[in-house]
Amino acid sequence: MPTPATRTAQRIMQLNPRLSNQIAAGEVVERPASVIKELLENSLDAGSTRIDIDLEAGGTKLIRVRDNGHGIHQQDLTLALSRHATSKIRETEDLEAISTLGFRGEALASLASVSRLTLTSNASADKTAGWQVTVAGQEMQARVAPAPHPQGTTVEVKDLFFNTPARRKFLRTDKTELQRIEEVLRKLSLSHLQVAIYLHHNGKLLRHFAPAQAEDDVTRRLAGVFGQTFIDNAIYLEQAFSPEQGGNGLQLRGWVGLPTFSRSQADQQYFYVNGRMIRDKLVTHAVKQAYQDVLFHGRQPVYALFLTLDPRLVDVNVHPTKHEVRFRNGRDVHNFLFTAIHRALADVRPEGASAADRSVPGPGFAGVRSDMAETASSTTWPGGTYNSVPSQQSMRFAGRPPAFGGGFVTEQMQPYGRLLEASKIFGDETDAGDIPPLGYAIAQLHGVFILAENASGLIIVDMHAAHERITYERLKRATDDAGLKMQPLLVPVSVAMSERECDMAEEHSEQLQALGFEIQRVSAESLLVRSIPAMLRKENAGELVRDVLADLAEFGTTARITQHRDELLSTMACHGSVRANRRLTIPEMNALLRDMEATERSGQCNHGRPTWTEQSLDALNKLFLRGQ
Ligand code: ADP
Ligand code: MG
Numbered sequence: 001m002p003t004p005a006t007r008t009a010q011r012i013m014q015l016n017p018r019l020s021n022q023i024a025a026g027e028v029v030e031r032p033a034s035v036i037k038e039l040l041e042n043s044l045d046a047g048s049t050r051i052d053i054d055l056e057a058g059g060t061k062l063i064r065v066r067d068n069g070h071g072i073h074q075q076d077l078t079l080a081l082s083r084h085a086t087s088k089i090r091e092t093e094d095l096e097a098i099s100t101l102g103f104r105g106e107a108l109a110s111l112a113s114v115s116r117l118t119l120t121s122n123a124s125a126d127k128t129a130g131w132q133v134t135v136a137g138q139e140m141q142a143r144v145a146p147a148p149h150p151q152g153t154t155v156e157v158k159d160l161f162f163n164t165p166a167r168r169k170f171l172r173t174d175k176t177e178l179q180r181i182e183e184v185l186r187k188l189s190l191s192h193l194q195v196a197i198y199l200h201h202n203g204k205l206l207r208h209f210a211p212a213q214a215e216d217d218v219t220r221r222l223a224g225v226f227g228q229t230f231i232d233n234a235i236y237l238e239q240a241f242s243p244e245q246g247g248n249g250l251q252l253r254g255w256v257g258l259p260t261f262s263r264s265q266a267d268q269q270y271f272y273v274n275g276r277m278i279r280d281k282l283v284t285h286a287v288k289q290a291y292q293d294v295l296f297h298g299r300q301p302v303y304a305l306f307l308t309l310d311p312r313l314v315d316v317n318v319h320p321t322k323h324e325v326r327f328r329n330g331r332d333v334h335n336f337l338f339t340a341i342h343r344a345l346a347d348v349r350p351e352g353a354s355a356a357d358r359s360v361p362g363p364g365f366a367g368v369r370s371d372m373a374e375t376a377s378s379t380t381w382p383g384g385t386y387n388s389v390p391s392q393q394s395m396r397f398a399g400r401p402p403a404f405g406g407g408f409v410t411e412q413m414q415p416y417g418r419l420l421e422a423s424k425i426f427g428d429e430t431d432a433g434d435i436p437p438l439g440y441a442i443a444q445l446h447g448v449f450i451l452a453e454n455a456s457g458l459i460i461v462d463m464h465a466a467h468e469r470i471t472y473e474r475l476k477r478a479t480d481d482a483g484l485k486m487q488p489l490l491v492p493v494s495v496a497m498s499e500r501e502c503d504m505a506e507e508h509s510e511q512l513q514a515l516g517f518e519i520q521r522v523s524a525e526s527l528l529v530r531s532i533p534a535m536l537r538k539e540n541a542g543e544l545v546r547d548v549l550a551d552l553a554e555f556g557t558t559a560r561i562t563q564h565r566d567e568l569l570s571t572m573a574c575h576g577s578v579r580a581n582r583r584l585t586i587p588e589m590n591a592l593l594r595d596m597e598a599t600e601r602s603g604q605c606n607h608g609r610p611t612w613t614e615q616s617l618d619a620l621n622k623l624f625l626r627g628q
Contacts, residue, residue, distance in 0.1 A: 016138040016139065017082075017083070017113075017138070017139055017140045018113050018137070018138045018139070018140050019113075019138070020083070021083055021106075021109045021110050021112070021113035021114075021140065022110075022113045022114055022164060024083065024106050024109070024110045024113075024320075025110035025111065025113055025114045025164075026167075027320040027321070028106065028107065028110055028320050028321055029110055029111060029114060029160075029167075030167075030170075031059075031170070031171060031172075031177060031180060032055070032058060032059025032060060032063055032160060032171075032177045032180070032181055033059070033177065033180035033181045033183065033184045034321070035059065035063050035111060035115075035157055035160065036053065036059065036063065036065070036181050036184050036185070037184050037188075037321075038102075038107035038108075038111065039063070039065040039107075039111075039155050039157075040053075040065065040184070040185075040188050041101035041102050041107075041188075042101075042102060042107065042108075042153075042155075043065060043067035043069055043153070044101055044188070044192055044195065045069075045088065045100045045101050045102055046067060046069025046070050046071070046152075046153065047069050047070055048067035048068050048069035048152065048195060049068060049194065049195055049196065049211070050067065050068050050195065050196045050197075050198075051065065051066070051067045051195060051196070051197050051198070052064075052065070052066045052067075052198045052200070053065050053066075053185075053197070053198065053199045053200065054066075054200045055178070055181065055199070055200065055201045055202070056201075056202055057174045057202070058173070058174030058175065058176070058177035058178045058181075058201075059160070059177055059178070059181055060159075060160055060171055060174065060177060061158065061159065062156070062157070062158050063156070063157040063160070064154065064155070064156045064157075065154070065155050066152065066153070066154040067152045067153055067154075068150065068151065068152040069152050069153060070123060070151070070152075071121045071122045071123035071124070071151050071152055071153055072119075072121040072123055072153060073123045074123070074131045074144075077119060077121060077131055077132075077133040077142075077144055078133055078142040078144060080108050080119060080121075080133070081108050081109055081112050081117070081119060081133060081135055081140070081142060082109055082140070082142075083105065083106055083109040083110075084105050084106070084109075085105045085109070086102070086103060086104070086105030088100045088102055088103045088105075089103050095317055096312055097310075097311040097312040098311055098316050098317070099274065099311045101275070101276055101322070103316075103317070104320070106320075108155070109140075111155075111157055112135050112140065113140065114160065114161055114162075114163065114164050114167065115157045115158060115159055115160045115161070115162065116134075116157075116158040116159050116162065117134070117135070117155065117156065117157050117158075118132060118133070118134050118154075118155070118156040118158075119132065119133050119134075119153070119154075119155050119156075120132040120133075120147050120149050120153065120154045120155075120156075121149060121152070121153040121154070122148075122149040122150065122151050122152065122153075123151065124151060125151055127148065127150050127151075128148050129148065129149075130146070130147050130148045130149030130150075131144055131145070131146055131147060132144070132145050132146075132147035132149075133145075178201060178206075181199075182199070182206075182207065185197060185199060185207065185209070186224075186225045187270060187277045188277070189209040189221060189224075189225065190221070190222065190225055190270060190272070190304055191272045191275045191276070191277060191306065192275065193211070193212040193217075193218060193221060194211050194212065194213065195209075195211060196208075196209065196210060196211045197209040209221060209224065219231055222255065222304065225270075225304070226268060226302065226304065229261070230255070230257060230261070230268075230302060231255075233257055233258045233260070233261035234255040234256060234257050234258065234261070234302070234303075235255065235256050235257075235258065235344050235345070235347075235348070236253075236254070236255055237252070237253065237254065237255075237256060237340060237341070237344040238252070238253040239251070239252050239253070239336075239339075239340040239343075240252075241336060248309065248310065248313060248329065248332060249309060249310050250307065250308075250309050250332070250333065250336045251307070251308040251309070252305060252306070252307050252308075252336065252337065252340050253305075253306050254303065254304050254305035254306045255303060255304050255305070256287075256301065256302075256303045256305070256341055256344055256345065257301055257302035257303060258348060258603070259291060259294040259295050259296070259299075259301070259345065259348065259603070259604050259608050260603070260604060260608075260610050261302060262295055262296065262299035262300055262301055262302065262608070263299065263300050263301075263302055264298070264299065264300065265300055266284075266300040267300075268300075268302040268303075269284070269287070269300070269301070269302065269303055270303065270304040270305070271283050271287075271303070271305050271307070272305070272306045272307065273307050273308075273309070273314055273316075273325055274307075274308055274309065274311060274314070275306075276316065276322065276325075277323075278322075278323055278324060278325050279323055279324065280324060280325060280327075281554075282327065282330050282333065282334055282554075282555060283307075283333075283337060285334070285554075285555055286333075286334045286335075286337035286338045286341070286555075287301060287303065287305075287337065287338075287341055288301075289338050289342075289559050290337070290338050290340075290341035290342040290345060291341070291345065292559070292563060292566075293566055293570075293601070293606065294345055294348070294601050294603075294604045294608055295608045296604075296607060296608030296609060297607065297608070299608065305337075305341075307333075307337070309333075312328070313327065313328045313329060314326070314327050314328065315327075315328065330555065330556055331555070331556030331557055334555050334556065334557060335557065338559075345601065346600040346601055347600070348601060348602075348603040348604070349596065349597065349599060349600060349601065349602040349603050350437040350438045350596060350597045350602065350603075350612070435454055435455045436454070436593065436594065436597060437454060437597055438452055438454060438459050438461070438593040438594075438596060438597055438612065439452040439453045439454025439455070439459050439593070440452055440453060440454075440590060440593075441586050441589035441590050441593060442586075444463075444583065444584055444589065445460075447581035447582065447583065448462065448463065448464070448581070449461060449462060449463065450463050450466075450584070450589045450592065450593070452589070452593055454614075456614070456616045456617060457614060457615050457616035457617040457618070457619065457620060458614070458615045458616075458617075458620065459593075459612060459613075459614050459615075460612065460613050460614075460615070461592070461593065461596070461611060461612040462605070462609070462610070462611055462612065463578055463584065463589075463592060464577055464578055464579060464605075465604075465605035465609055465610075465611045466592060466596050466602065466605070466611040466612065467577040467578045467592060468573050468574055468577040468605050468606055469573075469596075469599060469601060469602050469604065469605050469606060469611060470592070470595045470596065470599050470602065471572075471573040471576050471577050472566075472569055472570055472573035472606050473599050473600055473601065473602075475569040475572060475573055476566065476569055479535070479565065479569065484514075484515060484516040484533045484534070484535070484561065484565070485516065485533070485534035485535075486516045486517075486518060486531040486532075486533065486534060487516070487531055487532055487533065487534035487537045488518070488530060488531045489529065489530060489531060489532065489541065492528050492529060492530045493528070493529045493541045493542055494522070494526055494527070494528050494529075495526065495527045495528075495529060495541075495542040495545055495546065496525060496526050497525060497526065497527055497546065497549070498525065499524050499525055500553070501546075501549045501550075501553070502521050502524065502525060502526070502527055504549050504552055504553055505519050505521060505527055505545075505549055506521055508549075508552050511552070512548070515533060515548070515558075515561045516531065516532060516533030516534065516536075516561065517529065517531060517532060517533070517545065517548070518530040518531035519545065527545065529541045529542070529545055532544060532545075533561055533564075533565070535564075535565050535568055536561070536564050536565065536568070539564065544560075544561075544564070547560050548560050548561065570606040570607075573606060574606065596611065596612070
């Protein structure tokens, strides 16, 4: 019927309900995993505490989701399957503050148009009550019949895409579809910890997410998603900005992986806003910036972070799949995220450095395994409340170095035998409280490593890497204190920009000046750069200004200058640091160890490599099969 390139006008006709629903389905129902996402979101919105999922053939033949939520009134059953029908919003104002996962009123109608769908529900406590609805034909005529069901809802989606072959063609093997479903479950299971979820495939129990109430359950659930090693290599953080503190009630909690526990892919980055998992450029940027300077080049951090804020401050009505959001005040959010994560990572250093030692007044973070169940003590600091969980273990956890791998240990440790003798100097009775976290130096190995003994065993420090970080942090502090000097250009540089960028430059002229730029607008589309930050005088002024303005336009803030500056300082630190093969005296080595304990981020060198590692006596005993 459709004849594209013709000059004869076709008549306009209203699409029938099934077809228009199928078009809507095109946006949200891509594969079984998207069906699961929509159905689970509905179950969660209904306050369910238990959800059972049954699948056949990777969900392509059958998806059944049963919950114990509040159910649907009998009179509303037909409406639930029609488009633009929802119980979650009523008026335009409601759209401004969405607190449920769903609100578009499209999912069930869409699903019903591309599968054989049955909806059974009971909104009462009477177990013999319950009704079932199915739809048929182009008009999607509903048929309702009694069907006993305990309070809650069951949705059955059979033969997905049976009537839309184009979509069906894009389905992959059952195994692949199943993997995607499991990924959806992992994501949802983290944001709804109290809900029990059972997944059955072809009659077999495949996954079971136990409800997490106590701290241990939370850790277990998290381990189920990321693996136990993540828990062992992550920092737990919790930070809140209350409205009285001018923070718009932003709250962040969750886990960030230690820089040494990074990945080559950005595949383990889970970010939730008010319980909804999202992908957002601003968020990714803020996190990346917080890891700047501690992450090895090209590596990706791992994190599971939960941001809570007033629903009025975030627009979730941006994309049909609701994977994207728009923050009303992106700049605040960016700042908040960056500060919180940056601080948490700054504390990655050898245990024992107490919060009081820190030179920078700030919230500080203790890395804690998952102390959500513990009562946290609250400290107020200018600009925010910081909940700390005082724990002996916490710093230790934050600063824990990567453990030796088995084979490596065997090879590397052989020449160290003699040192165990030396450990007798302290003896077992020594009061561990007197020994600093990195212990006391006992020798230098091959001019590269410092060997030290602490309360629990052997510490090995890469002296160049460690010194580099210490020097770098010092240089940064010194330049922070001195401020960024302006360097007037002998010949001002003229830069062509878009009108919008030039507007930005004018708008942000104060901020630009604070960064060391003096910029003048000379026409609608050109700027004259008169000064640039003194430290960056060797950079291309035009490019620098362009990048800075691009950041300001997108994120309302820029860290580019600090980044450039830090790159320079990092190079300077590298050259100024002790080189391999320099003999250090024992007091020099001890001084370096003490400096490390007092320096932020000293767990990694400027390039993100670890600076030290620990081998406990227990591990050494095992290595030599002692006591077995
Ligand atoms: P939305 O979730 O955007 O409101 P849906 O098409 O997913 O739209 O669902 C339509 C309506 O059906 C929901 O607003 C809700 O009232 C009801 N509903 C759907 N699934 C459930 C469920 N599992 N439990 C209770 N009510 C449900
Ligand atoms: Mg929904």
